[in-house]
Amino acid sequence: MKKLFHLMRKRQGAYTEDRKERTEHRPVEEAPVPEYLIFPLSMHIGxxxxxxxxxGDHVKVGTLLAEKDGMISANIYSSVSGEVVDITNHPTLNGDSPCIIVKNDYKDESAEPLFDPSIELDPTKKLQLIEQAGIVGMGGATFPTSVKLSPPPNKTIDTLIINGAECESYSTADHRLMVEYAEELVEGVRILMEVLSVNKAYIALETNVHESVAIMQAAIQDHDTIEIKELETIYPQGSEKNLIQKLTGREVPPGGLPADVHTVVTNVATxxxxxxxxKLGRPLTKRITTVSGEPIKEPKNFWVRIGTPINTLIEACDGFRSSPGKMIHGGPMMGKPLTSGRVPITKGSSVITFLAKEEASRSERTPCIKCAECLHVCPVSLQPILISNAYEDGDLDQAEQLGALDCIDCGNCSYICPAKIPLLDNIRAAKQAIKAQKED
Known part of the structure; x- marks a missing residue:
């Protein structure tokens, strides 16, 4: 693939070209609500x-459509009122998968709140409510939030980090959320601190988002246990392990979790x-999503009902000004290519990116020149070329020993590689094969 970004050498990261200018000052607007909404049964890890x-069932906004199945799973609620018309396979981010299809009646009838908001809840009840609401990591990881907030008894949490370091080049969903809903976010931070019984929280932001930094600083002025931390604008600044190391000096061990170093990290949208x-008794039925990229005529930030097909958002942006070469769920660095606009927005859909044909075209692969650039930019200090080689040689044991499972899928290695070796593709494939081997 042609190099989309200008990447400068930097240990554990890379500087990328900022493409946020077309949406960073666009207020969030309500996306059109389509006639049919698609709810994948799997829109989370687990x-x-x-x-x-x-x-044939009638549902309302906030009606439970599908319930979690096991600890690592998350409830799914309807984002419209209407009728369940089918339960069938449909295109999703993960290929054709089982989905519930709801036909919108455009009445927007709401189900009863999850609880009476006038009742004060204790921390245990608040945690149960977070689980009941179907909340997952909305920065893209989609790990069930209630599980993250329930570490084992031997792993005491003393620090909460709110991740506002939105490092994908086109995404401004989190930025606009902080600009327009700062007070609500601070209240969300206070709730998380109470559930975790911690006395210190950091809100991590990159230095290039001046407006949201100033607004969040003002929002926390009466909260001395919450601190704004401005971090260098470098990709992937928003990775969990990176944030923890930068803000606390602690290093998550290989194969470990943030709880191993007494920390929990949550995204601002979460x-x-x-x-x-x-506070309001609402389950997770909508989210802010950025739709951007050079081919899009009018890039925008939307409040989107979960289940909305991407085609609906394309139309709301007045379509394309040039034919796109690639559609990505996420950003160019970590996102996954999509082949259909029928794929629905889900809980982890922070940005839909469209690349021009010249940006998306692939360059011919050449032999590795042993420049070590992929080592320089890996944020978790792996050796991407060696993991890639092991995978291509069919040696999964070696790939695992080299730390393939610790890869955070940031994509720095592939974009910096002058030989155009598909390092990220190979490492992702190695991770999937290793996990499948362990399950067998």
Whole structure:
């Protein structure tokens, strides 16, 4: 692939060209609500949900469609009122997968709140409510939030980090959330601190988002236990392990989790969803999504009902000014290519990116020149070329020993590689093969 960004050498990161200018000052607007909404049974890490509705059932905004199946899973709620018309396979981010299809009646009838918001809840009840609301990591990881907030008894948490370091080049969803909903976000932070019983929280932002930094600073002025931390604008500044090391000096061990170093990290969108669940009794049914890229005529930030097909958002942006070469769920660095606009927005859809044909075209692969650039830019200090070689040689044991499972899928290695070796593709494939081997 042609190099989309100008990448300068930097240990554990790379400087990327900022493409946020077309949406960073665009207020969030309500996306059109389509006639049919698609709810994949798996829009989170972990086990797919189990449908609890049947074809022909009437649902409301906030009706539970599918319930979690096991600890690592998350409830799914309807984002419109209408009728369940099918439960079938449909194009999703992960290929054709089982989905619940709801036909919108455009009445927007709402189900009862998850609880009476006038009742004060204790921390245990608040945690249960976060689980009930179906909240997951909304920065893209989609790990169930209630599980993250429930570490084992031997792993005491003393620090909360709110991740506002939105490092993908086109994404401004988190930035606009902080600009327009700062007070609600701070309340979400306070709720998370109470659930975790911690006395210190950091809100991490990159230095290139001046407007949101100033607004968040003003929002926390009466909260001395919450601190804004401005970090260098470098990719991938927003990775969990990177943030923890920068803000606390602690290093998550290989194969470890943030809880191993007494820390929990949540995305700002996740934090807002926590606020809505605990203060308003609302389950997770919508999110802010950026739609951007050079081919898009009018890039925008949208409040999107979960289940909305991407085609609906393309139309709301007045279509394309030039034919796109690639559509990506996420950003150019970590995102996954999509082949259909019928794929729905899900809980982890922070940005949909469109690349021009010249940006998306692939360059011919050549032999490795042993420049070590992929080592310089790896944020978790791996040796991407060696993992890639091991995978291509069919040596999964060697790939695992080299730390393939610790890769955070940032994509720095592939974009910096002058030989155009598909390092990230190979490492992702190695991770999948290793996990499949362990399951067998």
């Amino acid at each position: 086990a797919p949900t189990k449908p609890i509705v049947s074809i 934090t807002y969803a926590v606020y809505e669940a605990v």
